[in-house]
Amino acid sequence: MGKKPVIALMYDFDKTLCTNDMQNYTFIPSLGISTDDFWGEVNTFSKQNNMDGLLCYMYMMLKKAGARDIPIRREDFVKLGSKIEYFSGVEDWFDRMNRYGEERGVQIEHYVISSGLQEIIEGSTIYKNFKKTYACEFLYDINGVAVWPKNVVNFTTKTQFLFRINKGELNISDDKKLNTYIPMEERRIPFRNMIYIGDGMTDVPCMKLVKQSGGQSIAVFRRKSKTTASKLLLEDRVNFITEANYSEGKELDIIVKTIIDKMAVVDTLTEIHRKHKKSVES
Numbered sequence: 001m002g003k004k005p006v007i008a009l010m011y012d013f014d015k016t017l018c019t020n021d022m023q024n025y026t027f028i029p030s031l032g033i034s035t036d037d038f039w040g041e042v043n044t045f046s047k048q049n050n051m052d053g054l055l056c057y058m059y060m061m062l063k064k065a066g067a068r069d070i071p072i073r074r075e076d077f078v079k080l081g082s083k084i085e086y087f088s089g090v091e092d093w094f095d096r097m098n099r100y101g102e103e104r105g106v107q108i109e110h111y112v113i114s115s116g117l118q119e120i121i122e123g124s125t126i127y128k129n130f131k132k133t134y135a136c137e138f139l140y141d142i143n144g145v146a147v148w149p150k151n152v153v154n155f156t157t158k159t160q161f162l163f164r165i166n167k168g169e170l171n172i173s174d175d176k177k178l179n180t181y182i183p184m185e186e187r188r189i190p191f192r193n194m195i196y197i198g199d200g201m202t203d204v205p206c207m208k209l210v211k212q213s214g215g216q217s218i219a220v221f222r223r224k225s226k227t228t229a230s231k232l233l234l235e236d237r238v239n240f241i242t243e244a245n246y247s248e249g250k251e252l253d254i255i256v257k258t259i260i261d262k263m264a265v266v267d268t269l270t271e272i273h274r275k276h277k278k279s280v281e282s
Contacts (some may be wrong), residue, residue: 005106007108007109008109008193011196011198012200013112013135016199018084021083022058058138087220088246089245089246089253094144104260105264121133127259156205162209162210163206195256196217198217198218199244207219207280217238218239219237226241271276
């Protein structure tokens with residue numbers, strides 16, 4: 001009996017798993033300004049300086065925190081993760097999908113590809129469920145104080161992580177292995193076994209790449225707020241749109257379980273085909 005086929009469930013984080021931008025729960029309120037004012041200042045500053053928006057928000061976090069003598073050490077950012085609020089059903093979603101995969105003879109792995117902060121994600125109650133998380137992250141000095149952005153995950157660089165997951169080369173500092181040629185049939189998780197779940201336009205490159213490569217992309221939305229998701233569906237960038245409700249029996253739960261069923265069947269047929277082809281060739 002060979003190894004179980006692996007299916008990768010990949011998620012954006014902000015407004016996909018949690019209900020808001022992760023900085024909005026406690027960090028920005030601690031600055032004494034509104035979230036609208038903070039993000040408005042980030043947008044203005046980035047445009048004035050022709051600056052990447054993600055580098056700008058990380059710079060602004062450090063600048064604003066420093067001005068108010070708010071701790072900017074790694075452990076302080078991690079603590080913020082405990083205040084995150086999730087969409088309904090998220091916290092038991094991962095175990096539920098893992099069990100369903102086992103019943104179908106496949107192994108489910110969960111990944112995050114987010115423009116949010118790695119440190120805050122690490123402090124979340126759901127962090128333990130992910131095989132790997134890719135997100136923006138600060139570099140810290142010998143005193144543990146944040147001094148510089150270490151990793152930035154924007155909407156175009158997000159796609160490199162799909163290939164890391166595809167090839168099983170998860171170490172972000174190892175570009176040589178990532179760019180080494182590996183035949184499609186030898187890659188750890190084929191694109192046809194990938195499911196990408198996101199909420200907005202910043203997810204488009206990942207959504208489209210997964211969809212075009214034979215996987216499935218899903219755009220989730222808040223109740224009564226489906227304009228962006230509808231646009232993505234009409235433009236053929238996603239396979240499905242549905243409300244961001246991860247509870248058992250809801251539409252997202254049904255869609256993903258049905259996709260897992262399909263992927264399990266395709267893997268079985270692919271293995272049968274491969275076996276017979278190999279016998280004929282020999």
